Amino acid sequence: MPVYKDQKAKKNPWYYQFDYLDDSGERKFKKQRGFKTKGDAQKALVEAESTYNRDGLTKESKVLYSEFLKRFIDYKKAGGVSKSTLVNYTWLIDLHIVPYLGSIMLTELKPEMLVRLYNRLNDEKTLSDENIQKVHTLINNSLQLAVKWKELNRNVASLVDRPKVKRKKVEVWDLEDSHKFLLEAKNSRYYMTFLLAVTTGMRQGEILGLKWENVDFNRGNISITQTLSHDGKEFIDGAKTKAGVRSVAVDQATLDELKRLQLRTKKEKLSSPEGTYIEKNLVICTSVGTQLTPRNLMRSFYALIEKTRVKKIRFHDLRHTHCTMLLGMDIHPKKVAERVGHKDSRMMDRYSHILPNMQKETASKFGEMFYKKA
Structure with missing residues (x-):
């Protein structure tokens, strides 16, 4: 050789x-x-x-990496990548790849350059571990495309290990804090948003994109068919993942709250001055029928947390709270994953902090059964 x-x-x-x-x-x-x-x-x-x-030998391109990344984004756009994903790609490329690698010729990229970039991003702590992994994926995929288009002979990203994710402990509320918060939130216009997150594990975008036609009061379930974008400007068909398009069973108490909300919404529409109400048939909406922006929801959420003095968590942690409660009830992880739209039951790893208690309860139940006839 x-x-x-x-x-x-x-x-x-x-x-x-x-x-x-x-x-x-x-x-x-x-x-x-x-x-x-x-x-x-x-x-x-x-x-x-x-x-x-x-x-035949590839005629390597003399283009700057920043220029090729523009073509890579165009390629992804033509391939049908969702708008929200495209926005995320562009954000990571423009702010976290181009400033460090954009001025380098495509053919001059070296493995050690990528290692230095990942180390720098890790030291700066401006990105989560998951997003640093996405930076690597974008670089790897873009260079794969350059090789496919015969503008490179090799993909240097394939010689670099994918950055590791340090799994963070999930923050959740216990039953007492959940009830305390929801009791205070009862008078909030957006009470149902918080209630659905805790009782169904639905994502924020799924709740804000929910329409009344997707609520089946007879069967007691909700169908997830669209989500609201992070900026609150558009509705996206489907869900975050394929597994996210699903039907979620809803308990009777939550269904009763939904019925009360539906009645209130109808009254608001009828009492609105002519031409001021915009009908979008949304479960969660403003007083004039338009979608609630995530920013305004967060303002209300954190104000209620401060008022009730419960542990400060993210809205997304309400979803984790729901999963933790189900697992604490000994519901099989596969069923929990299906309910909240995870693609597989490996999500159990996120809730490892409650496993010791679950193991203790399981041991106690076994002991009661085993020694009962002794």
Whole structure:
């Protein structure tokens, strides 16, 4: 294997080289530097030779990485990526990739550059671990596309490990705090938003996008068919994930509250001056029928938390609160996952802090059964 070590290079000294014939039949040499180990260089060489033998040598692009990322976003847009996902991609690229890597030629990107970027993002703590992983995914996918389009011979991101996520402990309310908060929120216009989050585990966007036609009072369930975007400006068909499009069973007390809300909403519509009410058939809406923006909901949510003096949590933690309560009732994790729209039951890992109590209760129940006849 034509793999060599540059004795003068202090970092990433390994490189490969192989010869080939160009379109005119003239012999040329292809060299690629910047590999940390001999194995990395050999792996890249195999990929480069395989690409050449199959398609001919790629004519590597001399474009800046920032310019290629624009084309990558256009490619994703044409591929049908949702608007909200596209906004998230653009935000991560513009603020957290381009400022550090955008001025580098596509062909000059090196694995150590990506490692330095991930370390910097981790040190700055401006992004969550999950979003740093998304940065890596975007870089990896964009360079895969460059290889596919024959503008690169190799994807350097494939030589870098995906950043790890430090799983944070989920913050939830216990039964007492949940009731205390909901009792105070009873007089809030948006009480039903909080109640649905606690009693069904629905996501914020799912609740704010819910229509009355999706509430089946006879069968006692809610169908999740659309969500409200994070900025509150548009409704998105479907849900966050495929598993999110689902039917959620609702307890009778919550259904009764929904009926009372529906009656109040109808009265508001009838009493509104002509031409001022905008009918969108939303369960959660403003006094003129329009959607409630997440920002305004959060303002109300945190004001109620401060007033009731319960532990400060995020709105999304109401969903975790619901899951924790179900797991505490010994409901099978698979059923909990299906109820809240998780794609699999590995979500149990998020609630590991309650497992010791569950194990203790299980042991007690077993002891009562086992020694009952002793």
